[in-house]
Amino acid sequence: xxxxxxxxxxxxxxxxxSMSSWWGSVEPAPKDxxxxxxxxxxxxxxxxxxxxGVGAYRDDNGKPVxxxxxREAERRIAxxxxxxxxxxxxxxxxxxxxxxxxxxxxxxxxxxxxxxAVQSLSGTGACRLFADFxxxxxxxxxxxxxxxxxxxxxxxxRDAQVPQRTFHxxxxxxxxxxxxxMMDDIRNAPSGSFxxxxxxxxxxxxxxxxxxxxxxISYQFKVKGHFPFFDMAYQGFASGDPERxxxxxxxxxxxxxxxxxAQSYAxxxxxxxxxxxxxxxxxxxEKQAVAVKSQLQQLARPMYSNPPVHxxxxxxxxxxxxxxxxxxxxxxxxxxxxxxxxxTALRENLEKLGSPLLWEHITKQIGMFCYSGMTPEQVxxxxxxxxxxxxxxxxxSMAGVTTGNVGYLANAIHEVTKSA
Ligand code: KET
Numbered sequence: 001x002x003x004x005x006x007x008x009x010x011x012x013x014x015x016x017x018s019m020s021s022w023w024g025s026v027e028p029a030p031k032d033x034x035x036x037x038x039x040x041x042x043x044x045x046x047x048x049x050x051x052x053g054v055g056a057y058r059d060d061n062g063k064p065v066x067x068x069x070x071r072e073a074e075r076r077i078a079x080x081x082x083x084x085x086x087x088x089x090x091x092x093x094x095x096x097x098x099x100x101x102x103x104x105x106x107x108x109x110x111x112x113x114x115x116x117a118v119q120s121l122s123g124t125g126a127c128r129l130f131a132d133f134x135x136x137x138x139x140x141x142x143x144x145x146x147x148x149x150x151x152x153x154x155x156x157x158r159d160a161q162v163p164q165r166t167f168h169x170x171x172x173x174x175x176x177x178x179x180x181x182m183m184d185d186i187r188n189a190p191s192g193s194f195x196x197x198x199x200x201x202x203x204x205x206x207x208x209x210x211x212x213x214x215x216x217i218s219y220q221f222k223v224k225g226h227f228p229f230f231d232m233a234y235q236g237f238a239s240g241d242p243e244r245x246x247x248x249x250x251x252x253x254x255x256x257x258x259x260x261x262a263q264s265y266a267x268x269x270x271x272x273x274x275x276x277x278x279x280x281x282x283x284x285x286e287k288q289a290v291a292v293k294s295q296l297q298q299l300a301r302p303m304y305s306n307p308p309v310h311x312x313x314x315x316x317x318x319x320x321x322x323x324x325x326x327x328x329x330x331x332x333x334x335x336x337x338x339x340x341x342x343x344t345a346l347r348e349n350l351e352k353l354g355s356p357l358l359w360e361h362i363t364k365q366i367g368m369f370c371y372s373g374m375t376p377e378q379v380x381x382x383x384x385x386x387x388x389x390x391x392x393x394x395x396x397s398m399a400g401v402t403t404g405n406v407g408y409l410a411n412a413i414h415e416v417t418k419s420a
Contacts, residue, residue: 033151033391041389049387050409052400055203055368056272057335060402065335067270069328073317081313088297088305090119090278091312097319098278101235101242102249102261109253109282116292117280118300119307122272123233123264124152126279130229130260131160132299133281133292134194143229144185144195146170148393150203153196153231167195170205175361175373177207186220194227199261200245201234201367204395208238208366214248218255228252229260236268238366240336242329258282265315267368268332274311335399339368342401346370349410357417370396378416386412 031039037053059065089095095117099110109115120126134141143157146169157164167189168181186195197217202208209217221228230249236242252259264277279296283289300306318324347362362370374382374394382388388409390396401409 033393037389037391040383044387044389046387048408050389050400050405052388052390052397052409055267055397055399057267057270057339057368057399058402060338060404062400062402062404065270067328067331069318069324069331070269070271070314072324072327073314076317077310077313081309083309086119086306086309086312088118088300089293090307091309091316093316093320094276094312095119095278097316098263099280101319102232102246102263102280103253103282104246104250107253113286114283114289115280116283116289116296117278118293118296119312120262120277120279121304121307122266122275122277123231123262124156125275125307126262126264126277127153127156127231128160129279129296129299130262130281131157131162133296135160135162136299137295138194141194144189144193146182146196146198146202148204149196149198150231150233151391157196162194165189165193169202170207170371172373175207175371176364177209177213179209179213183216183220186217186224186226189224189226192225192227194229195221197228197230197248199230199232199235199248201238201369203233203367204369204391204393205371206365206367206369207371209248211247211251214251218252218257221252221257222255227260228257229262231262233262233264234267234367235263236329236332237336237339237368240333240340242268242332253282258284265311269315269318269328270335271311271314274314275308276311276315339398339401342398342406343370345403345406346396346398346401346410349407350414353410353414355414355418357420368397368399370398372396372413374413374417375420378420381416382412386415388412 034054038051041049041051041053057065099115099117100107103109103115118129120129134143142163142165144165144167145153147166148170154164167185168178171178200208232249235245238245249259249261260281262277262279265271281292283292318328343363347359350359365371372394376392379390379392379394382390
């Protein structure tokens with residue numbers, strides 16, 4: 001008895017010691033530069049607070065929006081679908097419709113079955129799956145990422161253990177595209193490099209190449225044999241028309257590139273939390289596409305097995321019905337137009353206040369974001385003194401600006417920038 005007590009005492013003592021040492025070396029992770037802003041916003045009790053951090057669309061009352069086409073699709077789905085597993089590669093019907101949006105309604109590439117595509121956990125999951133695929137099959141490759149870019153791109157390729165290089169993109173003085181710098185970097189990268197391109201509505205800058213510039217970029221990629229990977233998280237949010245926003249991709253397709261695309265329905269269908277998207281890789285022929293798809297599935301299986309079913313069903317219900325698709329296109333345009341309207345309003349408010357700075361770029365930039373040019377210190381003042389929350393790179397999510405808060409926002413921006 002005594003002995004047993006001693007042993008059990010020793011075991012539990014040792015147990016305690018090792019238990020407390022399991023995670024003793026784990027330090028708290030740094031806050032995410034985008035999602036951390038939402039956390040701080042939620043914790044602020046001020047009734048005046050404004051969140052223009054995360055890129056999530058709000059209506060003019062600042063409320064999250066569920067599109068009418070989504071409500072209708074949900075109504076049709078309710079009670080009619082089972083909840084069985086999807087295949088590892090996801091919903092075939094959803095993927096079919098999704099490829100049409102990127103590659104074109106009547107694309108020969110789709111007919112020829114040259115595209116390896118799987119349903120992904122939204123745009124993030126598509127990027128991550130591609131990064132893992134790149135690492136597995138091109139283990140010595142690197143990825144060229146624009147400066148600046150969506151902060152999570154760095155995390156994604158880092159965690160996939162693909163080394164990162166950068167290329168020039170934004171020109172801070174002109175607040176436009178550094179086209180010459182970008183072209184130089186494309187020319188100087190080793191032949192056959194991987195490049196990450198934002199298909200439209202570049203995050204965070206709101207600056208896209210023109211059609212002519214895309215053609216030159218595509219040409220230079222051809223000369224160098226580079227691989228373009230398009231992140232298309234905002235199809236429809238640049239021009240209000242998903243077809244027009246796919247122009248960059250279509251230019252590359254016309255030039256005969258083999259490409260990869262990450263598509264997301266988070267923004268353009270407002271399905272943020274449903275996590276529905278698509279990763280596609282254009283291959284040389286059907287046989288190659290079959291092999292690539294099987295390997296993408298092989299990557300997915302031990303990670304999450306197969307993707308969630310509900311969001312995919314919403315998407316395929318909408319895009320598979322001509323009337324619902326028409327309604328969706330109308331609603332995308334309404335969202336894009338409201339944002340464009342808020343750009344004008346913010347700029348006009350700042351100019352009316354007599355701001356000594358130029359704010360032309362607010363209306364020139366496109367998509368969800370305004371890359372304001374404010375410094376991290378100015379952003380800190382906006383948060384501390386005015387309860388306005390945005391990322392410290394000065395990015396304003398125009399999707400969070402409303403008729404009700406635009407005056408307050410402009411006034412605060414004026415206060416922190418007027419002596420700069
Ligand atoms: N790519 C880009 C360029 C992008 O801005 C986002 C999201 C994504 C992919 C991923 O979206 P998903 O929800 O996985 O489909 N950007 C916003 C939200 C976030 O950071 O997660 C943002 O920049 O605020």
